[in-house]
Amino acid sequence: MSGIELRGVSKRFKDVTALDNVTLNFEENKIYGLLGRNGAGKSTMLNIISNRLFPDEGEVLLDGQPVRENDMAQGQIFLISEKTLYPEKMKIKEAFKWTQEFYPDFDVEKARSLAEEFGLSDKKKVDSLSTGYETIFKVILALCVNVPYVFFDEPVLGLDANHRELFYKHLLTKYGEDPFTAVISTHLIEEVSNVIEEIVIIKRGKIIYNESRDELLGKGYTVSGNAGRVDSYIKGRDVIGTDSLGGLKTAYLLGRPDRGSMPEGLELTGMDLQKLFIQLTNE
Numbered sequence: 001m002s003g004i005e006l007r008g009v010s011k012r013f014k015d016v017t018a019l020d021n022v023t024l025n026f027e028e029n030k031i032y033g034l035l036g037r038n039g040a041g042k043s044t045m046l047n048i049i050s051n052r053l054f055p056d057e058g059e060v061l062l063d064g065q066p067v068r069e070n071d072m073a074q075g076q077i078f079l080i081s082e083k084t085l086y087p088e089k090m091k092i093k094e095a096f097k098w099t100q101e102f103y104p105d106f107d108v109e110k111a112r113s114l115a116e117e118f119g120l121s122d123k124k125k126v127d128s129l130s131t132g133y134e135t136i137f138k139v140i141l142a143l144c145v146n147v148p149y150v151f152f153d154e155p156v157l158g159l160d161a162n163h164r165e166l167f168y169k170h171l172l173t174k175y176g177e178d179p180f181t182a183v184i185s186t187h188l189i190e191e192v193s194n195v196i197e198e199i200v201i202i203k204r205g206k207i208i209y210n211e212s213r214d215e216l217l218g219k220g221y222t223v224s225g226n227a228g229r230v231d232s233y234i235k236g237r238d239v240i241g242t243d244s245l246g247g248l249k250t251a252y253l254l255g256r257p258d259r260g261s262m263p264e265g266l267e268l269t270g271m272d273l274q275k276l277f278i279q280l281t282n283e
């Protein structure tokens with residue numbers, strides 16, 4: 001199978017099962033959202049794919065070859081994560097050149113130009129950066145590394161709204177020019193909703209959904225209007241939540257809307273990804 005494939009991957013930390021027999025394929029040239037609540041197992045998965053952790057069971061393959069201790073495969077994969085792996089006193093501009101040593105297709109020119117656009121001085125030392133600028137530094141690396149599989153673990157951590165927009169814009173531009181596989185693990189679900197095509201939801205170490213955004217969004221819907229009419233429509237249906245304001249009510253439902261029995265005057269809309277995610281991952 002082409003792409004990155006996890007086969008029966010499990011990882012335990014003492015009494016915590018961080019990943020529980022995960023089988024999953026990240027296909028070529030797609031943008032994935034990897035979504036899960038705190039502690040669901042996202043970082044563990046990304047660290048296993050990028051050889052920073054080894055699974056207790058199962059394996060990860062790239063185009064059918066195991067990635068474990070496989071430098072060729074690891075050269076095709078880049079992970080941005082919380083840990084900065086650069087020598088502490090290294091300046092940003094040196095770090096760009098250093099990255100090129102390990103990833104020959106790393107675009108130093110583009111990295112410099114992005115640094116300028118994000119307002120990151122390349123004379124600064126890597127260990128002197130604020131939380132937001134440390135993220136910006138890592139995001140720039142990921143946008144310039146030019147490998148087929150880039151994993152973004154919390155790519156917008158600490159970024160202000162302007163910088164987040166700038167990141168999404170550059171990600172989509174790069175993807176449009178030269179497609180690659182991007183896997184974005186984030187808690188800012190509504191923000192990435194328009195960026196991602198495929199969604200993987202992980203809950204307590206297990207994959208509970210793995211489908212296109214549109215398929216997933218098709219699982220829920222919203223009905224709003226006069227409270228009494230909404231109440232009569234939702235009776236007996238799979239209601240996951242309601243909001244009320246004066247005489248108006250909005251109900252969030254799972255399943256397919258039954259247009260035939262929809263009372264006059266009610267408005268039917270899709271459910272946003274965040275509302276759906278909250279419901280699908282509630283305990």
Ligand SMILES: Nc1ncnc2c1ncn2[C@@H]1O[C@H](COP(=O)(O)OP(=O)(O)OP(=O)(O)O)[C@@H](O)[C@H]1O
Nearest residue numbers: 013016017018036037038039040041042043044045
């Ligand atoms: N080195 C470790 N030692 C012990 N337990 C760990 C270790 N790394 C992860 N865990 C545990 O494994 C589980 C999964 O953690 P992981 O960091 O993969 O979750 P996550 O989905 O990335 O969470 P978050 O969104 O909070 O970053 C958690 O219960 C966590 O406490």
